[in-house]
Amino acid sequence: xxxxxxxxxxxxxxxxxxxxxxxxxxxxxxxxxxxxxxxxxxxxxxxxxxxxxxxxxxxxxxxxxxxxxxxxxxxxxxxxxxxxxxxxxxxxxxxxxxxxxxxxxxxxxxxxxxxxxxxxxxxxxxxxxxxxxxxxxxxxxxxxxxxxxxxxxxxxxxxxxxxxxxxxxxxxxxxxxxxxxxxxxxxxxxxxxxxxxxxxxxxxxxxxxxxxxxxxxxxxxxxxxxxxxxxxxxxxxxxxxxxxxxxxxxxxxxxxxxxxxxxxxxxxxxxxxxxxxxxxxxxxxxxxxxxxxxxxxxxxxxxxxxxxxxxxxxxxxxxxxxxxxxxxxxxxxxxxxxxxxxxxxxxxxxxxxxxxxxxxxxxxxxxxxxxxxxxxxxxxxxxxxxxxxxxxxxxxxxxxxxxxxxxxxxx
Amino acid sequence: xxxxxxxxxxxxxxxxxxxxxxxxxxxxxxxxxxxxxxxxxxxxxxxxxxxxxxxxxxxxxxxxxxxxxxxxxxxxxxxxxxxxxxxxxxxxxxxxxxxxxxxxxxxxxxxxxxxxxxxxxxxxxxxxxxxxxxxxxxxxxxxxxxxxxxxxxxxxxxxxxxxxxxxxxxxxxxxxxxxxxxxxxxxxxxxxxxxxxxxxxxxxxxxxxxxxxxxxxxxxxxxxxxxxxxxxxxxxxxxxxxxxxxxxxxxxxxxxxxxxxxxxxxxxxxxxxxxxxxxxxxxxxxxxxxxxxxxxxxxxxxxxxxxxxxxxxxxxxxxxxxxxxxxxxxxxxxxxxxxxxxxxxxxxx
Ligand SMILES: Cc1cc2nc3c(=O)[nH]c(=O)nc-3n(C[C@H](O)[C@H](O)[C@H](O)COP(=O)(O)OP(=O)(O)OC[C@H]3O[C@@H](n4cnc5c(N)ncnc54)[C@H](O)[C@@H]3O)c2cc1C
Numbered sequence: 001x002x003x004x005x006x007x008x009x010x011x012x013x014x015x016x017x018x019x020x021x022x023x024x025x026x027x028x029x030x031x032x033x034x035x036x037x038x039x040x041x042x043x044x045x046x047x048x049x050x051x052x053x054x055x056x057x058x059x060x061x062x063x064x065x066x067x068x069x070x071x072x073x074x075x076x077x078x079x080x081x082x083x084x085x086x087x088x089x090x091x092x093x094x095x096x097x098x099x100x101x102x103x104x105x106x107x108x109x110x111x112x113x114x115x116x117x118x119x120x121x122x123x124x125x126x127x128x129x130x131x132x133x134x135x136x137x138x139x140x141x142x143x144x145x146x147x148x149x150x151x152x153x154x155x156x157x158x159x160x161x162x163x164x165x166x167x168x169x170x171x172x173x174x175x176x177x178x179x180x181x182x183x184x185x186x187x188x189x190x191x192x193x194x195x196x197x198x199x200x201x202x203x204x205x206x207x208x209x210x211x212x213x214x215x216x217x218x219x220x221x222x223x224x225x226x227x228x229x230x231x232x233x234x235x236x237x238x239x240x241x242x243x244x245x246x247x248x249x250x251x252x253x254x255x256x257x258x259x260x261x262x263x264x265x266x267x268x269x270x271x272x273x274x275x276x277x278x279x280x281x282x283x284x285x286x287x288x289x290x291x292x293x294x295x296x297x298x299x300x301x302x303x304x305x306x307x308x309x310x311x312x313x314x315x316x317x318x319x320x321x322x323x324x325x326x327x328x329x330x331x332x333x334x335x336x337x338x339x340x341x342x343x344x345x346x347x348x349x350x351x352x353x354x355x356x357x358x359x360x361x362x363x364x365x366x367x368x369x370x371x372x373x374x375x376x377x378x379x380x381x382x383x384x385x386x387x388x389x390x391x392x393x394x395x396x397x398x399x400x401x402x403x404x405x406x407x408x409x410x411x
Numbered sequence: 412x413x414x415x416x417x418x419x420x421x422x423x424x425x426x427x428x429x430x431x432x433x434x435x436x437x438x439x440x441x442x443x444x445x446x447x448x449x450x451x452x453x454x455x456x457x458x459x460x461x462x463x464x465x466x467x468x469x470x471x472x473x474x475x476x477x478x479x480x481x482x483x484x485x486x487x488x489x490x491x492x493x494x495x496x497x498x499x500x501x502x503x504x505x506x507x508x509x510x511x512x513x514x515x516x517x518x519x520x521x522x523x524x525x526x527x528x529x530x531x532x533x534x535x536x537x538x539x540x541x542x543x544x545x546x547x548x549x550x551x552x553x554x555x556x557x558x559x560x561x562x563x564x565x566x567x568x569x570x571x572x573x574x575x576x577x578x579x580x581x582x583x584x585x586x587x588x589x590x591x592x593x594x595x596x597x598x599x600x601x602x603x604x605x606x607x608x609x610x611x612x613x614x615x616x617x618x619x620x621x622x623x624x625x626x627x628x629x630x631x632x633x634x635x636x637x638x639x640x641x642x643x644x645x646x647x648x649x650x651x652x653x654x655x656x657x658x659x660x661x662x663x664x665x666x667x668x669x670x671x672x673x674x675x676x677x678x679x680x681x682x683x684x685x686x687x688x689x690x691x692x693x694x695x696x697x698x699x700x701x702x703x704x705x706x707x708x709x710x711x712x713x714x715x716x717x718x719x720x721x722x723x724x725x726x727x728x729x730x731x732x733x734x735x736x737x738x739x740x741x742x743x744x745x746x747x748x749x750x751x752x753x754x755x756x757x758x759x760x
Contacts, residue, residue: 293754
C-alpha cells in the first residue's frame, strides 16, 4: 500500500506542472459566448496537441499520449490544481466520441476524425437524449431508414450540449422499430451542417444557453457514418464506458477541493448575515459561527475522502485493467457534495445573493478577485450545480446501478 | 500509488476471517462479550498462537515485523464480527512495548495472547488521571473491556505507561449500552507502572494509531451493515417481491454502500499517511474519524430500518451495530470535537 508516486511518476508530474504553468491560457471568454468559447477551447487544445499533451488517455497509435493510468491521474490533478482552463466544449469529442471510434470505428472513420479531434479542429456533441427518452435512453424514437447508401433521419433530440457550435454529433437512432428496445438502435456520426437539421438553443436555469433542441427532417447521412454495425448501436454506446477508466472526472474533483478552499475564504471575508446585514453584526465573521464552521469542516473532510476514494478506484483499475464499478459510488458522492458546497455558499453570502442579473453575463466559472464578481460567480456556480445530479445519468439512476450492478439487488 | 491490499495483506485477511468465522459466530460474540477477561482467554490464546497480536511487532521481539497497514486488515475483520475484548489495547501495547527502548517482561505474554491489555485514555476530558514518574493516580473515564485481570496501557498527556495486571488498579465494571463492548471505570492510587515512552510526540503517535485502528474496526462494521441489508433485501418478500427490488430500500442500500466506500477510502489513506509519517497525518486521521463515524451511525440506523420489525428486536443483530457505532464514536476524539478542531484551524490562518 502506497500513497506516494514513483520517482519516474514524480518527474512526469514536474514536467506536466511546468508545461501547464507556462502555457495555460488566461482570460477565458464568458460562459454565454459559445462561439468565443469554441475558438478559445480549440486553440488551447491545439496548443496541448503541438506540445504532445493532447489525448492524455488515448493510445499512442491514434496520436494520443498513451499515458499510464497513474500519469493520467497526475495530469488531471496538475491540470486542475493549476486552475488551467477546462476545454469543456470539447468534452464529448475527447472523452466520448473519440474513444467510441477507437473502440468500434472503421479505419476510415478513425483516420478522418481522431486527428481532427486531437488537434483541436472539430467540436462534437452528443445526440442521445430525446423528449421521450432520458433516463430510459433505450426508449429513443428518432428513426432512420436506409435509402440506397444513405440513412434518412427524422425525429428530435434534446439537451444536446453545444449542438450549435459542433461539426459532428454522436447520434443514436432507431433503425429497426420491430426489434426489442435495445436491439434496433444504431450509432451514427452526424455532420451538423447536413440539410434538414434545425437547432434551437434552450436557456438553462442559470441563464445561459449551453444546450439545444435538435430537429431532424429527412436528414441524409451516408451509411458509411454508422459506427459498428447497423442495429448494434447500444453495444457501441456502452463500449465507450470501458474506455473511460475513471480518471477523466478527476479534474472536477480537484476543482471541488479548490472550491471548498475558496468557500472557507469566503466565510472569513463575509460578515455573519451577509454584507447586507446591519452594521452591528459586522464584527463577527461567518467563519466564527460554530454551525457554519462545522459544516465547512465536514466538507473539507469530505473532499479529502473523495480524493482517497478516487485513488482507491484508480488503484483497483490499475490492478484489474477493467474500470471499477466504484465509479458510480464516486459519482453519487461527488455530485451531491458539489451541491452541498454551493448551497452552503448561498447561506454564507446571505441576502446579497438576491441581486443577480441573469441577462448580464460577465461570468466565467473562475472567481477572480473583485467582491461583486465573486458573489455573482458563486450564484452562477450554484445554479449550475443543480445539473450535476441530472446530466449523464441522474442520481436516482446511479443508485439503481449501484443497487443492481454493484450490490446485486433484484430489479 | 496503490490503495488495494497486497498479497500478504490478503493472506492475513483470509487467515483472520477463517479464524473468526470458526471462533466467533454472532451467538458466541453475545455470550462472551460481557464475560470479562476469563471468558475471553481461550480466544485470546488461539489468536496469539496465530500471531494476531504481534503483526506490527518487530521479528526480533517475536512479531511478524509488519506495520499498521497489516494491523488495519486485522481490525477490519474484528469489526465485521463485532469481536469482543481489548484487542486494541493489546495490539497497541505489544507494539509500544516492542518499540520502546527496554522491552518489558510482559511483551512475550501479550504477543502470545496470555495477557489482555485495555487502553486507558488519560488525555480524555473524562479522566482525572495524573502521572508522576512511574506512578499513576486518579480515575479513568470509561475503559473498554477493562477487567480485574487485564493490564492497562495508560496514555497520559505526556507519557505512556504499562501497568501490569495485579498492580493495584481498582476496576469497577459498569453496565454497557453496547452489548459487545464491556466498559469499566479504573481507579489508580499511586499505582506503579513501567514508563514506555515520554513526551507529547510519542503520545500523539499512539493516539493516532489508536484512532485509526478503531476506524478500521468501524469500517468492518460499516461494511457488515451493507452486507446484512443486501442479504435481507434479497430474501425478505413483501407484495410478492423481494424488498430489495423496491427503490426506497435499494437506494438506501446504495447510499450505505457509498458511505462504506467513503469511510474505507479515508481510513486506508490515513493509515498509509501515518505509516509514512506524512506532514498532514493528523488532518488525515481526523478525516478518517469524521467520515467513519458519520457512516457507521447512519448505516447502522438504515440497517435497522431495512429489517423492519425484526430489526427492532434484541434477537436481530442489527442493534449491535447501532450500539457499537456509538462506542466507536465516543472514543479518541468524537466527530464533533474533530470538526470543531478543523474549523478552528480555518479561523486562525
Ligand atoms: C446540463 C445538461 C447537459 C446535458 N447534455 C446532454 C447532451 O449533451 N446530450 C444528451 O444526449 N443528453 C444531455 N443531457 C440529458 C441528460 O442525459 C438527461 O437529462 C438525463 O439522462 C435525464 O433524462 P430526462 O431529462 O429525460 O429526465 P427523466 O428521465 O424524465 O427523469 C425525471 C426524474 O425522474 C427520475 N427517474 C427517471 N427514471 C427513473 C427510475 N427508473 N427510477 C427512479 N427515478 C427515475 C429521474 O432521476 C429524474 O429525477 C444533459 C442534461 C443536462 C442537465
